[in-house]
Amino acid sequence: MANARTIADLLRHHEGEILGEWIRLQQQDLSIRNNLLKAGEVEQQCRDFLGALIAGLESGGATADVSTATPWAPVRDLLSSLSRSRARQGFTPTETATFVFSLKRPMFAIVRRELSAEEFAEESWTLTTILDGLGLYTAETYQKGREEIISRQQQELLELSTPVVELWEGVLALPLIGTLDSARTQVVMESLLQAIVDTGSSIAIIDITGVPVVDTLVAQHLLKTVAAARLMGAECIISGIRPQIAQTIVHLGVEISDVPTKATLADAFAIALSRVGLTVTKRKAATVVQVAE
Amino acid sequence: MERIPILKMGKFLLVSIQIDMDDRTAMTLQDDLTGQIVKHRAKGVLIDISSLDVVDSFIGRMLANTAAMARILDAETVVVGMQPSVAITLVELGLSLKGVRSALNVERGMELLQRIATDIESEAADADDEN
Numbered sequence: 485m486a487n488a489r490t491i492a493d494l495l496r497h498h499e500g501e502i503l504g505e506w507i508r509l510q511q512q513d514l515s516i517r518n519n520l521l522k523a524g525e526v527e528q529q530c531r532d533f534l535g536a537l538i539a540g541l542e543s544g545g546a547t548a549d550v551s552t553a554t555p556w557a558p559v560r561d562l563l564s565s566l567s568r569s570r571a572r573q574g575f576t577p578t579e580t581a582t583f584v585f586s587l588k589r590p591m592f593a594i595v596r597r598e599l600s601a602e603e604f605a606e607e608s609w610t611l612t613t614i615l616d617g618l619g620l621y622t623a624e625t626y627q628k629g630r631e632e633i634i635s636r637q638q639q640e641l642l643e644l645s646t647p648v649v650e651l652w653e654g655v656l657a658l659p660l661i662g663t664l665d666s667a668r669t670q671v672v673m674e675s676l677l678q679a680i681v682d683t684g685s686s687i688a689i690i691d692i693t694g695v696p697v698v699d700t701l702v703a704q705h706l707l708k709t710v711a712a713a714r715l716m717g718a719e720c721i722i723s724g725i726r727p728q729i730a731q732t733i734v735h736l737g738v739e740i741s742d743v744p745t746k747a748t749l750a751d752a753f754a755i756a757l758s759r760v761g762l763t764v765t766k767r768k769a770a771t772v773v774q775v776a777e
Numbered sequence: 778m779e780r781i782p783i784l785k786m787g788k789f790l791l792v793s794i795q796i797d798m799d800d801r802t803a804m805t806l807q808d809d810l811t812g813q814i815v816k817h818r819a820k821g822v823l824i825d826i827s828s829l830d831v832v833d834s835f836i837g838r839m840l841a842n843t844a845a846m847a848r849i850l851d852a853e854t855v856v857v858g859m860q861p862s863v864a865i866t867l868v869e870l871g872l873s874l875k876g877v878r879s880a881l882n883v884e885r886g887m888e889l890l891q892r893i894a895t896d897i898e899s900e901a902a903d904a905d906d907e908n
Binding site: 670673674677678680681684685686708711712713714715716717718 | 873
């Protein structure tokens with residue numbers, strides 16, 4: 485493409501001018517975002533991107549598909565790292581894509597000045613297609629970056645939300661917080677069973693105070709956990725059943741009568757202690773007794 | 778064919794499964810065990826499966842059946858040392874081994890058997906007193 489050659493040459497020739505104008509525009513737009521991004525950083529990103537864009541045009545990418553073609557690979561790499569880092573820094577998708585779109589104004593100003601009207605009409609189409617493609621690519625990678633963050637957080641939540649605590653020698657507690665789905669039940673079950681082996685506990689209290697809804701599926705998951713613990717030789721007590729949950733369980737006809745249930749963790753703990761042969765007694769307060777006499 | 782040894786400890790029988798059981802070994806074990814319960818008039822059977830990493834539905838059912846047979850022969854069965862992964866597999870297979878008692882390790886299992894045996898004896902003594 486002869487045209488692409490000339491447009492690439494033209495841009496290369498005026499690279500400094502375009503860059504200066506573009507950075508000025510960006511800094512105007514991003515003035516609110518100054519706290520998130522350093523000026524030097526923006527300049528560096530602009531310079532790298534413009535350089536890569538012109539190199540892409542020079543290597544014959546004018547007619548190629550920007551989201552797949554080889555000449556645009558360096559530009560794409562640049563944009564993915566940029567949009568990912570901006571996604572992490574808390575930029576909106578619009579702000580991130582504007583990075584590419586804002587190049588149009590200074591670039592077209594130069595092209596218009598240097599080319600005849602007819603040439604300009606033709607070239608502007610090529611440039612618009614490329615820049616739009618790159619802008620959309622940026623938005624897409626931004627989205628991907630956000631999705632990665634979400635899935636990582638989900639994973640972290642999964643790991644965080646299932647602690648098994650030892651209340652007393654031989655008594656474990658598993659405070660469940662949040663909804664129980666199959667994936668979580670698996671994690672809960674594994675960590676509980678491992679803790680039973682590690683501590684040699686014979687009683688585990690599953691506290692469901694933090695479980696918002698108990699439907700048939702959640703109840704089934706709970707019963708599975710209880711059955712698995714029983715197979716290992718440990719008994720389970722379910723505690724923290726709120727009045728609404730007791731109502732739901734009965735209305736749904738869920739059969740959990742095989743498992744001892746208690747309203748509060750304290751009640752369950754008292755039962756657990758008596759099962760392992762321990763009692764809690766009040767210490768004799770000598771002074772109080774004397775006063776009473 | 779490999780045979781799983783059955784050891785007699787007082788009133789109880791101890792079976793420690795340390796090899797991966799195939800179906801024939803399992804059936805032979807069932808035969809041997811029922812025979813030994815009758816021969817020694819055992820009051821309890823302790824099956825240690827701590828070395829088993831994999832338990833399929835057949836072995837799971839075999840354990841449940843063995844417990845049922847032992848109960849008919851007046852002996853309680855305690856399965857001890859089940860691995861967490863095995864417990865999860867059995868539950869997922871829908872085999873919660875109802876009627877089989879379990880304990881964390883051999884020591885706890887023996888305690889449990891002894892407790893059951895004393896309970897049964899004292900019940901029998903009470904019944905005698907009433908008569």
